[in-house]
Amino acid sequence: MTAATVTEPAVELDGITKRFPGVVANRDIHLHVAKGQIHAIVGENGAGKSTLMKILYGMQRPDEGEIRINGSPVGFHTPADAIAAGIGMVHQHFMLADNLTVLENVVLGSEPRKGGIALDFAAAHKRIKEISDAYGLGIRPDATVEELGVGDRQRVEILKVLYRGARILILDEPTAVLVPHEVEELFGNLRDLVSQGLTILFISHKLDEVLRVADAITVIRRGTTVATVDPKDVTARGLAELMVGSELPSPETRESTVTDVVALSVRGLSVLTDGRAVVDDASFDIHKGEVLGIAGVEGNGQAELVEAIMGMRACTADLLTLNGASIADWSTLRRRAGGIGYIPEDRHRHGLLLESPLWENRVLGHQTRRPNARGIWIDRAGARADTRRIVEEYDVRTPGIDVDAAALSGGNQQKLIVGREMSGDPVLLIASHPTRGVDVGAQAAIWDHLRRARAAGLAVLLISADLDELIGLSDSLKVILRGRIVADVDPATVTPEQLGSAMTGAGEGA
Numbered sequence: 001m002t003a004a005t006v007t008e009p010a011v012e013l014d015g016i017t018k019r020f021p022g023v024v025a026n027r028d029i030h031l032h033v034a035k036g037q038i039h040a041i042v043g044e045n046g047a048g049k050s051t052l053m054k055i056l057y058g059m060q061r062p063d064e065g066e067i068r069i070n071g072s073p074v075g076f077h078t079p080a081d082a083i084a085a086g087i088g089m090v091h092q093h094f095m096l097a098d099n100l101t102v103l104e105n106v107v108l109g110s111e112p113r114k115g116g117i118a119l120d121f122a123a124a125h126k127r128i129k130e131i132s133d134a135y136g137l138g139i140r141p142d143a144t145v146e147e148l149g150v151g152d153r154q155r156v157e158i159l160k161v162l163y164r165g166a167r168i169l170i171l172d173e174p175t176a177v178l179v180p181h182e183v184e185e186l187f188g189n190l191r192d193l194v195s196q197g198l199t200i201l202f203i204s205h206k207l208d209e210v211l212r213v214a215d216a217i218t219v220i221r222r223g224t225t226v227a228t229v230d231p232k233d234v235t236a237r238g239l240a241e242l243m244v245g246s247e248l249p250s251p252e253t254r255e256s257t258v259t260d261v262v263a264l265s266v267r268g269l270s271v272l273t274d275g276r277a278v279v280d281d282a283s284f285d286i287h288k289g290e291v292l293g294i295a296g297v298e299g300n301g302q303a304e305l306v307e308a309i310m311g312m313r314a315c316t317a318d319l320l321t322l323n324g325a326s327i328a329d330w331s332t333l334r335r336r337a338g339g340i341g342y343i344p345e346d347r348h349r350h351g352l353l354l355e356s357p358l359w360e361n362r363v364l365g366h367q368t369r370r371p372n373a374r375g376i377w378i379d380r381a382g383a384r385a386d387t388r389r390i391v392e393e394y395d396v397r398t399p400g401i402d403v404d405a406a407a408l409s410g411g412n413q414q415k416l417i418v419g420r421e422m423s424g425d426p427v428l429l430i431a432s433h434p435t436r437g438v439d440v441g442a443q444a445a446i447w448d449h450l451r452r453a454r455a456a457g458l459a460v461l462l463i464s465a466d467l468d469e470l471i472g473l474s475d476s477l478k479v480i481l482r483g484r485i486v487a488d489v490d491p492a493t494v495t496p497e498q499l500g501s502a503m504t505g506a507g508e509g510a
């Protein structure tokens with residue numbers, strides 16, 4: 001990289017302000033990103049990172065401020081304007097059609113077909129190959145997406161934006177779903193991209209990764225840019241302190257609180273989908289005071305296992321008991337009322353009513369907890385008071401409890417769900433990715449809440465793609481692969497790399 005490319009600006013955001021009712025999401029932001037660099041953006045939940053990226057990608061209009069791309073002022077009205085200016089966004093949730101090929105996924109929707117001219121698939125095939133080869137992405141245009149692993153799917157998403165001509169890529173928490181060796185591969189890909197003059201903006205809550213991959217890091221605190229630092233000059237802890245604006249408490253040491261009282265017992269549980277066992281003969285106990293972690297690459301049956309235990313998906317089982325009582329025939333609502341808290345994987349589909357205010361979301365799935373003379377009438381005042389408590393205890397950043405859940409940042413939505421599901425002292429908490437999308441401070445706070453509840457006897461089934469979280473919180477840890485529980489590992493000694501290998505079946509005999 002020459003000195004000239006380092007100093008040439010690709011993106012300049014100056015004096016950007018964006019207001020929402022009751023909130024200033026961005027306040028006088030200044031962000032300068034040099035061409036050919038990986039520039040990370042970090043900040044607490046609700047700090048304003050997504051809003052800023054949406055402004056850069058034409059999804060939101062700033063109230064004030066100027067955007068310059070490659071030195072020229074621009075005014076984006078839609079993402080199409082941003083794409084035309086060479087900006088691409090790689091979303092955290094992949095937007096690929098599984099049953100189509102890479103070629104079809106990349107081409108469809110991106111090719112304007114003027115005058116009814118048919119798509120030139122041969123040319124597209126050639127172009128995809130060229131892009132893949134140029135940046136070492138190793139993508140086969142004819143592969144069907146469903147054959148691909150998570151890392152490859154992400155490379156297809158990157159290829160899709162490159163195909164549309166992007167020279168500036170925005171990546172929103174790209175490593176959230178990757179195991180360690182896939183993270184390394186992604187970082188290799190990103191290095192290849194910037195070495196050829198592309199520019200990458202990278203949002204992440206994983207500060208260690210940010211420090212490894214970024215050339216520059218900008219910290220946003222409460223809507224405004226507070227510092228741009230060189231990763232060589234700062235530690236993860238120093239970055240976190242810049243994010244929160246104060247010193248962080250030291251992490252607690254851990255002690256086992258596992259009892260010999262079984263909270264959940266599962267024997268021979270299987271889930272069939274299209275005649276295939278997506279969960280195959282799972283058996284385990286979770287004791288009071290124990291966190292049982294399930295490690296697996298996404299799509300290996302962990303989601304189906306959780307849904308079966310919640311009664312949201314048909315299964316067969318020799319035994320399924322909560323506190324000794326068989327729950328196999330219970331509805332989901334009854335299982336919840338019987339003491340199972342549930343933090344779902346997809347907070348938008350199963351966790352929240354986005355168009356309803358926070359206090360109504362507090363009631364979701366919990367109406368019949370304590371039947372009384374008023375039957376299933378919602379205790380409005382109680383729900384409101386409890387929502388205020390959750391907002392306070394879990395530090396949900398919101399202008400109030402009457403705003404719609406949609407107005408909260410992703411991490412703050414997650415904090416609200418965790419707080420709600422921990423209310424009412426559940427016997428068992430099923431936690432799918434409980435800290436996905438939350439910042440390091442909120443993650444530590446959620447871990448503290450979980451540890452305190454565990455010490456008081458809560459049993460937890462923890463599913464997480466964050467291997468540090470799995471290792472750090474679990475008392476026992478099992479690996480799920482192609483629907484089968486294939487290994488028990490000791491969380492006290494396993495490293496994330498070893499766990500990642502076990503999850504991908506590396507070292508398997510067959």
Ligand SMILES: Nc1ncnc2c1ncn2[C@@H]1O[C@H](COP(=O)(O)OP(=O)(O)OP(=O)(O)O)[C@@H](O)[C@H]1O
Binds near residue numbers: 024043408411
């Ligand atoms: N459409 C909206 N309507 C109202 N308020 C919004 C809207 N979008 C964002 N906000 C508010 O703007 C602020 C910044 O949110 P933003 O999503 O940009 O944060 P973030 O840094 O990306 O957080 P996270 O790490 O949790 O994703 C928050 O207070 C949020 O509640």
